[in-house]
Amino acid sequence: MTAPLTLLILFLLAARTYAKVFYAPQELAQYRYDFIIVGAGTAGNVLANRLSEDPQVSVLVVEAGISNRDNLDIVVPFLGVAAPGTSVDWNFTTLPQEGLNNRSIHFARGFVLGGSSSINLLTWNRGSNDLWDRWSELTDDEEWAWPSIEPYYLKTSHLVPPADDTSGEVKPSTHGFGPVEVSISGFPTELDDRVLETSHLIGGRFSFTKDLNTGKTLGFSHLQSSIGNGTRSSSATAYLDPVLYRDNLDVLVSTRATKLITDSTNAGIPIFRTLEIAQSSNGARYNITAAKEILLCGGVVGTPHLLLLSGIGPKNEIESLGIPSIVDLPDVGKHLADHPLLPNYFSVNSSNTFDEVLRNSSLFNETLDEWMASGQGLFVDPPANTIGFMRLPEDSIAFNHQPNPASGPLSANTEFLFVDGFAALGALQQPAIGNFLTVLTALVSPTSRGSITLQSIDPFTDPLIDPALLTTEFDVLAMVQTMKDVEVFISAQPWTNFIISPFGDLANATTDTARISFIRNNSVTVNHPVGTARMSPKHTSWGVTDSNLLVKHTEGLRIVDASIFPQIPECHPQALVYTVAERAVDLIKQAHGVGITLPLVH
Incomplete structure (x- = not known):
C-alpha cells in the first residue's frame, strides 16, 4: 500500500x-x-x-x-482551491468594496479543526528578518526581533522530501525540527524552468533566490508548502x-x-x-x-x-x-489589513496545462486515482510551483504618495505566483476551451486598512467585514506596477512561442487608466487578513x-x-x-x- x-x-x-x-x-x-x-x-x-x-x-x-x-478537499493539496465556499469555510462576504467598484467578495476563513491551515493554499513563508525586527520596534519589545524569534520558528516545522528529486533547491540548514511538514513541489510543470530561467536571465528586481525562508523575502524561487507525502500538513x-x-x-x-x-x-x-x-x-x-x-x-x-x-x-x-x-x-x-490579489490570464501554446483536468470529470477522477494509488501526479501540489517577491522600482510614482511601507530592504512590496492553467477567481468561470497561464499578482505591503464591526448582538450573526481593499493611491499604483512587471517577465526569451496573447479584458489593459479599471474589476483577496x-x-x-x-x-x-x-x-x-x-x-x-x-x- x-x-x-x-x-x-x-x-x-x-x-x-x-x-x-x-x-x-x-x-x-x-x-x-x-x-x-x-x-x-x-x-x-x-x-x-x-x-x-x-x-x-x-x-x-x-x-x-x-x-x-473525511474531506478530500482538505487532504489533497491541489484540491485546496475547492475548500473555500464549502462546509469547512465560514463563508463570509465582505461589505461592498469601494476600491473594487463596489463589489462584495468572498472572505474565506477555516470553519474546521485546523482553521485556515486546513483550507489555505499551503504556502510556507517565515517572513524576512526585517519584518520581525519591525515588530520589535512597534511593540518596544526585543523579544519579537528575529534573533529571539528564530528558536520558535525552528520549533514549528521540518523539511520533508517532495515526490520527485529536487535536491539542492532549498537550504536545509535554515529549516527546523517541528511537527508541520514542509516541502517543495512534487510534480514539476512546464512553467517551473521558464520562471527560474527568466529570473536568472533578467536579474535585478527579478533575481533568483534559492530559498525564500533564509531571512530575505525577495526573489523568484520554488514554492515551499505545508505538504508531506503528498498530503496537507495542517495544525x-x-x-x-x-x-x-x-x-x-x-x-x-x-x-x-x-x-x-x-x-x-x-x-x-x-x-x-x-x-x-x-x-x-x-x-x-x-x-x-x-x-x-x-x-x-x-x-x-x-x-x-x-x-x-x-x-x-x-x-x-x-x-x-x-x-x-x-x-x-x-x-x-x-x-x-489584507493582500489584494489580481489574476492575469494568458492563452498559451500548450496541451499540458491542467485546464482539461478541470473540464473532464473522467480525467479528473483518473488524476485523483493516481494520487490515491501512488502519491504521484498533479494533485500532490497546490496549483502553483513557483513564486516571486519584488520591491517596487525606486522611482515608482507610488512613492509620491507615501514612503515605502515594507518592513525594510529584505522585504517585498509585491508577489507573483505562476499557475499552469486557468485559476478561476471571484466570479470568473473556467473557459470551455483553451489552455492558459495565470500569473497571480498581489500587493504584500498594502496601506489600505479596514475593520470588523458588529451588525447584531446575536453571536450567530456574522459581523460586518470591510477590508477596504485598494482604497489608497499607493496600493492602486503598486498593483499597476505588478501588471507591468508581468509584461516584462513573460516577454523574456524562455516564454517565446509559449505565450499566445493576453486573455479576456487583460488584452485591452494597455494604459495605466485601463490597468486601474482592470484591477478594480478583477481583484479579490489572498485571504491573508491581520x-x-x-x-x-x-x-x-x-x-x-x-x-x-x-x-x-x-x-x-x-x-x-x-x-x-x-x-x-x-x-x-x-x-x-x-x-x-x-x-x-x-x-x-x-x-x-x-x-x-x-x-x-x-
Missing part, C-alpha cells in the same frame, strides 16, 4: 480511535479547566499541544467549526491529532464562544474567567470556567467579534447596540494586546492569532502564526508555572 493511501486510511480511522473530540457541551465531563482555548485553528492547536504536555494542566479547546475528517494533523490521546485535553467542536463573562475585578481591572458557549442562536447556553486563562485564537474575524460581543472594544460602537461597555479599547476590530487586535507597547493608548499578548485593561485574557500582528507581513502568514503561537506557549507557561515539556508524538 502506498504512502498517501496509507496515510489517508489512518487519517479516516483516527476519527473512530480518538474519543476526546466532543460534539456537544453536555458531553463534557467537566466545566472547569486550567486553560480554555477559543478556536482550534492554526494557533489554537499549537497551544493545545504544548500546554497539555504538562499532565497536571487541563485544557479545553472550543471550535465553532466541524471535524477535519490539526501536525499538532492536534498526535496528542488527542492525552487525558488532560478535551476538544469540543460545532460550538461557538458567545460571550466572555467577568464577575470580579482586581484593582479595578475586570477579570475574565468564564466563557459562555452555545450551538445555536436560540440554543442552551453553557458556562465554562478557566482557572488560569482564556486564550482567544478565533482569528482576525472571530477574535474581535467575541471581544465586541463581550463589551470589550470601542465604547460608543458597543453601547450603540445596547451592549454594556466593560473595557473601552478603541482598536478592537480596527486596522484590518491586525484587528494588534499588539503594542504595554502603556500606549493604541493597540489591543501588550507585547505578551495579554488583552489590555483586563485580566485572564490573552490573544494568540493573526489579529495581534502589528503590521501585515510581506509574505504568506501561516508560518508566522505558528511561530507566534510557539512563543505564546512560553509566555503562558512562564506566567503560570506550567512545567515539563515532553517530546512531540508524531
